[in-house]
Amino acid sequence: MSANGLFINYEFCTGCHSCEVACKKEHKLPKGQFGMHVLQDGPRQMPDGKWEFTYIPYPSHLCDLCAERTAEGRLPTCVHHCQAGVMEYGPLEELVKYAEKYPKSMVYSL
16 A cells, blocks of 8 residues: 655745644644644745745654545645645655655655
């Protein structure tokens, strides 16, 4: 059986924090603890004059890829609640193919 993982496309994350809030609620995490955490990188002006502002959702060591939810056939709560649709859950082999198309992305597995 293939291992599953999480794909995150950073290029299109809007920084809404829905994944972070959903994770905290699903796992009843106290203030200051995160399974999924959204970092902010920027704003900074690039040499061509354009501004760069990036949001980076990342799973912490507390992330278990929503083991209980996925065992029931449901998506991890961060994927389910991602308003920008930048997260995918599935077999690692498939997720790596996504990552090859999007250089500003990450594939995470346990």
